Amino acid sequence: MCSGVEWIVRVALQVTCINDALFPDTGKAVVTLLRRLGVDVEFPAGQTCCGQPMVNTGYLDEAVPALRSYVDAFRGYDAIVTPSGSCAGSARHQHQIVARRSGDPELVAAVEETAPRVFELTEFLVDQLGVTDVGASFPHTVTYHPTCHSLRMLGVGDRPRLLLEQVKGLRLVELPAATECCGFGGTFALKNADTSIAMGADKARHVRETGAEVVVAGDNSCLMHIGGLLSRQRSGVRTMHLAEILAATESAVVA
Amino acid sequence: MGATFVGMPVFPVAARAALADTQLRHNLAHATGTIRGKRARVVGEVTDWEDLRTAGAAIKDVALADLEQHLVQLEARLTEQGAVVHWARDGDEANRIVADIAKAHQVDEVVKVKSMATQEIGLNEALAEEGIAAWETDLAELIVQLGDDLPSHILVPAIHRNRAEIRRIFLDRMSSAGRPAPATLTDDPPELAAAARLHLREKFLRAKMAVSGANFAVAETGTLVVVESEGNGRMCLTLPEVLVSVVGIEKVVPTWADLDVFLRLLPRSSTGERMNPYTSTWAGVTPGDGPQEVHVVLLDNGRTRALADDLGRQALRCIRCSACLNVCPVYERVGGHAYGSVYPGPIGAILNPLLHGVGENAQTDSLPYASSLCGACYEVCPVKIDIPSILVDLRAQVVDAHRGQRPKVEAVAMKGASATFGSAKRLGFAERFARLGTSMARRIPVASAWTGARDLPSGPTESFRAWWRRTDGGRNGGRGE
Numbered sequence: 001m002c003s004g005v006e007w008i009v010r011v012a013l014q015v016t017c018i019n020d021a022l023f024p025d026t027g028k029a030v031v032t033l034l035r036r037l038g039v040d041v042e043f044p045a046g047q048t049c050c051g052q053p054m055v056n057t058g059y060l061d062e063a064v065p066a067l068r069s070y071v072d073a074f075r076g077y078d079a080i081v082t083p084s085g086s087c088a089g090s091a092r093h094q095h096q097i098v099a100r101r102s103g104d105p106e107l108v109a110a111v112e113e114t115a116p117r118v119f120e121l122t123e124f125l126v127d128q129l130g131v132t133d134v135g136a137s138f139p140h141t142v143t144y145h146p147t148c149h150s151l152r153m154l155g156v157g158d159r160p161r162l163l164l165e166q167v168k169g170l171r172l173v174e175l176p177a178a179t180e181c182c183g184f185g186g187t188f189a190l191k192n193a194d195t196s197i198a199m200g201a202d203k204a205r206h207v208r209e210t211g212a213e214v215v216v217a218g219d220n221s222c223l224m225h226i227g228g229l230l231s232r233q234r235s236g237v238r239t240m241h242l243a244e245i246l247a248a249t250e251s252a253v254v255a
Numbered sequence: 256m257g258a259t260f261v262g263m264p265v266f267p268v269a270a271r272a273a274l275a276d277t278q279l280r281h282n283l284a285h286a287t288g289t290i291r292g293k294r295a296r297v298v299g300e301v302t303d304w305e306d307l308r309t310a311g312a313a314i315k316d317v318a319l320a321d322l323e324q325h326l327v328q329l330e331a332r333l334t335e336q337g338a339v340v341h342w343a344r345d346g347d348e349a350n351r352i353v354a355d356i357a358k359a360h361q362v363d364e365v366v367k368v369k370s371m372a373t374q375e376i377g378l379n380e381a382l383a384e385e386g387i388a389a390w391e392t393d394l395a396e397l398i399v400q401l402g403d404d405l406p407s408h409i410l411v412p413a414i415h416r417n418r419a420e421i422r423r424i425f426l427d428r429m430s431s432a433g434r435p436a437p438a439t440l441t442d443d444p445p446e447l448a449a450a451a452r453l454h455l456r457e458k459f460l461r462a463k464m465a466v467s468g469a470n471f472a473v474a475e476t477g478t479l480v481v482v483e484s485e486g487n488g489r490m491c492l493t494l495p496e497v498l499v500s501v502v503g504i505e506k507v508v509p510t511w512a513d514l515d516v517f518l519r520l521l522p523r524s525s526t527g528e529r530m531n532p533y534t535s536t537w538a539g540v541t542p543g544d545g546p547q548e549v550h551v552v553l554l555d556n557g558r559t560r561a562l563a564d565d566l567g568r569q570a571l572r573c574i575r576c577s578a579c580l581n582v583c584p585v586y587e588r589v590g591g592h593a594y595g596s597v598y599p600g601p602i603g604a605i606l607n608p609l610l611h612g613v614g615e616n617a618q619t620d621s622l623p624y625a626s627s628l629c630g631a632c633y634e635v636c637p638v639k640i641d642i643p644s645i646l647v648d649l650r651a652q653v654v655d656a657h658r659g660q661r662p663k664v665e666a667v668a669m670k671g672a673s674a675t676f677g678s679a680k681r682l683g684f685a686e687r688f689a690r691l692g693t694s695m696a697r698r699i700p701v702a703s704a705w706t707g708a709r710d711l712p713s714g715p716t717e718s719f720r721a722w723w724r725r726t727d728g729g730r731n732g733g734r735g736e
Contacts, residue, residue, distance in 0.1 A: 015719050017676065021686050022712055024719035031729055043723045049676040056628060058650030059669040065677025073679075094647070152630035153643075181584045185627025187665075192625065193704040194271045198588045199627070200709070228709030 012074055013041045014082035014091070014118070016220075017049035023220045029247035030083050030121060033136075036247075037129055041081065046073035052090035055098060057187045063098045064107075070095070071110035079128065080118045083243045085150025085218050088120040093153060120150060121243055122159040122218060132162045137250045139169030143212035144242075145203070145226065147219040148181050160218060160242055167245060175215075176206045184225035196225070204229040207237055218242045258405050259380065263595030265621035270589040279415050283590050286414045290581045293527025294635070301523065310516045312639040315572035318474075318507050319562065325474040325507045326553060332477025336539025338549040343501075345556050346376030352552050353378060353466060353499050354385045360497055362387065362464045368481060368488040369393035370468030371409060371575055372501045372554055374597040378466065389466065390432070390458050392487040394451050401428040407591030407599060410525050410577040415590050418442040429454050455487060465491035465546070469502045470574065471517060472551075475510045478538045479551065482521060482531050492535050498546035503554050505562075505571040517574060520637040524576035557610030566648045567609045572638040573602055579632035579642060585625060594622060601632035605645045613649065614656025623649035679720070686718040 011034070015027040027043075034041045050070060051063035070091070074080050082088050092115050099107040125131055144164060150156045164172050183189070183199025190196075203226055207215045215230070217223050220241050227239035263269060273279060298304055318325055330340045343349035357365060365382065367373065367389050379389040379400075391400045398413040399406050402424040406412030413421070425436040425447065434457055436450040467488065471480040479500055481488050492498060508514065522531040540549050562568050580586045580600030591599030595618050598606045604622040611619050623646045632642040654666075662670075675681050705711065717725070726732050 017682070020682075020719040022714060024715050024717065024722055027719040028722065028729065043720070043728060045720065045724075046679045048679050048682045049672075051676070054669055054672060054676075056647055056650070057665070057669060058623075058647070058652075058654035059666070059673070060651045060654075062669045062673035065673050069677060069679060093644075148627070148629035148631075152634055179631075181627050181629035181631070183584065183627055185629070188624065188627045190704045191665075192267050192270060192585075193707065194267065194274050195585055195589055195625075196627070197708045198274050199584050224712060225709060228705070228711065231710035232708060 010077045011039050011041045011079045011081060012077040013043050014047060014050070014074065014080050014087065015043065016082060016084045016087045018221055018224070019083065022224070023241065026083050026220055026241040026243050029241065029243040030081065032247040032252070033134060033243060034081070036249075037125075037131060037134060039129070042077075044073040044077075048073075050087045050090040050095070051098060052087060052094065053186055055090065055094050060098055060101050064102045067095055067098050067102075067107065067111070071107065071114050074114050074117075075110055077117065079124065080114065081121060081124045082118065083121045083218065083241060084220070085120050085147050085154050085156060086221060088118050088123075089149040089153035091115055091118040120154055120156055120218065122150075122156050122163060123154070125246075126159040126162060133166035134163065134246050136166075136170075136246045136248055137168040138245045138248045140214055141171045141173060141212045142214045142216050142245070143173050143175040143207060143210040144178070145175055145182065145207070145215055145217040145222065146178055147217050147222045150218050151179060156218070163242070163246060164216070168250070170245070173210045173212050175210055177202075178206075182222050182226050184222045186221070189225055197229070200225055200229045204233065204235065208235055212237065214238055214240050214245075216240050216242050216245055258403055259377065260405060260595045260597070263592075263618055265617050266593055266595070266625040267621065269593035269595065270585075270625070273589040273593045276590075278417070278420075279590050280588065282415055282417050283587055286411065287581045287587045290411075290527055294524060294578060294581065297523045297527050297529055300529075301519075307516060307520055308637055308639050311520050311574075311637055312569075312572055314508060314513045314516060315505075315638055316569075318509055319505065319568060319571055322504065322507070322562065325509055326504055328474040329472055329477060329507055330553070332474070333539055333551055336477050338477070338539040338551050341550060341552045343552050343554045343556070346554075347381075349376050349501055349552050349554050349556070350378055350381035352550075353501065354382055354387065356497065356499055356550055357382065357387050357464055358385065360464055362462075362497075364388040364390060364458075364462060365464045365466050366390050366392050366458050366462040366491045366495065367396075368465065368467035368491045369396050369483065370466070370501065371597060372468045372503050373466060374406065376501070376554070376556060378501065390455075390462075392455050392458065392491055393483070394448065394485055394487070397451055397455070398424060401425065401432060403428075405592055406597055408577060408580060409575050409598065409600070409602075410580075415592070418444060418447065421447055425450050433457060455490075459487075459490045459494055462491075462495050464497040464499070465495040467492060467498065467500045469500050469506055470521070471508050471514060472502050472506045473509075473511050473514065474507050476538055478511065478536050480514065481535045482518070483533045483535075484526060484528075484531070486533050489533050489535050492537065493545045496546055497548045497550075499550040499552065501552045501554055503556070504558050505573075521574055521576055524574075524578040524635070524637040557612075560612060561606075561609035564609055566641075567605065567645050569640050570602070570605050570609050570645060572640055573606065574638060576637055578635040578637065582631040582635050583626075584629060584631070585627065594625065596622075601626060601642045601646075602640070605640075605642055605649060608649050608652070609645075613653045620653045620656075623647075623653060683718070683720055686721070
């Protein structure tokens with residue numbers, strides 16, 4: 001392992017439900033990347049979803065079964081790494097709310113164990129492993145969208161940028177109004193579809209203004225929304241999760 | 256006159272109409288972008304801004320934790336200094352009190368300082384029913400009133416209007432309310448301001464009674480404070496003989512020294528100014544100077560209900576700066592009217608349900624969902640109201656209020672998701688149909704909300720968990736080795 005962090009013995013991948021079902025390449029990229037850095041990441045098979053879709057729609061009781069699966073799957077790991085700012089935020093900030101409401105002291109205790117061990121991928125790389133150069137190569141023009149929950153709920157700050165700047169061949173161009181929400185917002189994208197699309201249309205316009213080939217972010221949910229608009233516009237710009245760029249090397253080019 | 260928010264549709268419906276108004280979109284993007292930039296500049300100058308925010312939140316929390324004691328102290332200080340204090344449980348009681356004072360003085364008109372509390376209770380409409388005209392004197396409120404329009408912003412109620420529209424309103428409507436606008440009026444802002452000044456001046460000089468709100472009420476000294484930019488408020492507070500101030504009970508702060516914090520936080524957060532231009536303070540009656548009859552109406556109107564909400568009570572810290580509106584990506588695109596309340600934007604999305612309660616009105620229940628939970632509001636709030644967390648909590652309250660009723664499609668979907676996510680086995684089974692799901696999604700109505708403007712990803716041939724199982728986490732073929 002390239003870090004001096006000896007306490008991290010067992011590392012679990014929280015792949016997230018959306019990556020599991022729709023974007024498995026992102027999960028594979030995290031595995032590739034972490035192994036390259038000497039971390040033998042495990043995939044606890046009992047994991048399902050962090051519960052955020054239910055919590056953010058107001059269905060807190062309905063999130064309890066997902067939370068039980070979560071703590072059963074991840075309890076006992078030293079670190080839980082996830083390629084999603086939003087799902088990391090859900091685990092760190094919302095799990096305790098759901099647990100307390102359930103009235104189950106065991107669930108509360110379990111969340112006290114798991115929640116502080118959850119790291120968004122860039123936090124894990126920069127803070128826990130102490131790396132910014134992960135040996136990646138990606139010879140393309142890229143713009144970075146900082147997703148709201150990674151930016152404001154977790155405060156990942158410039159960690160993604162530090163990592164991207166070290167990627168060989170990558171040219172990073174500034175996204176105008178970068179910190180403004182793309183309009184995804186989970187079920188907001190359906191319950192307030194018109195507003196969501198209006199916000200996303202502006203984000204897509206800003207992405208196109210950069211002239212980048214690829215828009216990168218740390219959350220595939222937001223990218224699904226931005227990418228859905230860019231694709232419908234036949235814009236010729238594609239979306240990629242940050243993990244897939246960091247996993248790419250000269251010998252193993254990611255599609 | 257008489258436009259009200261009564262009967263407004265639920266947020267998504269109102270938003271859809273607003274989004275189609277290209278002039279509105281243009282006006283709002285320009286105005287909110289300008290104020291956002293100004294705010295960011297002047298806040299960036301203050302090295303202890305985060306400490307100021309923490310102090311602002313703490314002072315309000317202290318005031319609210321012992322609200323009764325602070326209000327009783329405020330009443331005592333006000334009364335000692337010659338003010339008459341009234342208590343109003345709701346808007347109807349407050350409106351009745353103000354109307355009775357007006358009638359006791361036989362006035363048929365009052366001039367008004369810009370006030371959110373009086374808009375909240377519909378005072379102008381209530382006075383109109385009694386034959387009393389209430390003239391708004393804040394420039395933006397005047398534009399809204401003359402245009403028979405509704406306010407769309409807390410600080411800049413006519414933010415949805417541009418100068419060409421304002422010129423039209425002045426030319427068409429000023430004559431029916433008093434001194435007409437000059438026929439040569441252009442849309443040059445100084446000319447528009449001059450027309451408003453002449454129009455309002457005759458009202459200031461004539462009015463016997465003024466109605467105001469207050470930004471702060473200092474318990475220790477019995478001082479009311481009005482913070483404004485134009486000086487029109489100062490005219491109303493000093494010229495008439497009778498002054499009635501309608502003050503929400505959450506406006507109380509314990510000490511005079513507390514104003515130090517808020518008078519630094521408020522101007523930078525609201526108008527993007529370093530210092531507020533006109534800050535008026537008064538405590539009761541000053542013999543021979545200013546209004547000789549001073550009334551203060553302390554208004555509850557749902558505030559004790561909000562105070563009882565463990566998480567939501569922090570919304571009562573709000574100092575009505577509008578910073579959350581100006582940074583909100585939802586507000587910037589739909590404007591204030593879509594929220595169906597004098598309190599629009601992120602603060603309105605929590606304040607209205609907190610003041611009125613949830614589960615009774617579909618419009619109110621739609622407000623906590625009028626957010627992508629991006630968190631920009633929390634970041635700028637000068638009193639650190641955690642709006643995103645309160646929104647989520649209120650969504651849960653809305654859902655809970657409807658439990659036991661006929662379930663909506665959404666509730667059924669959430670129950671299904673709950674069962675699926677309760678077991679990895681069930682989830683794995685569901686995912687085998689994922690590809691089928693994304694192709695079917697294009698044909699079902701709920702999904703058309705997505706696919707109307709956005710393509711769906713094609714969906715992989717194999718889920719991550721299936722890949723992990725098949726390849727032993729990539730060790731036996733497949734990428735990831």
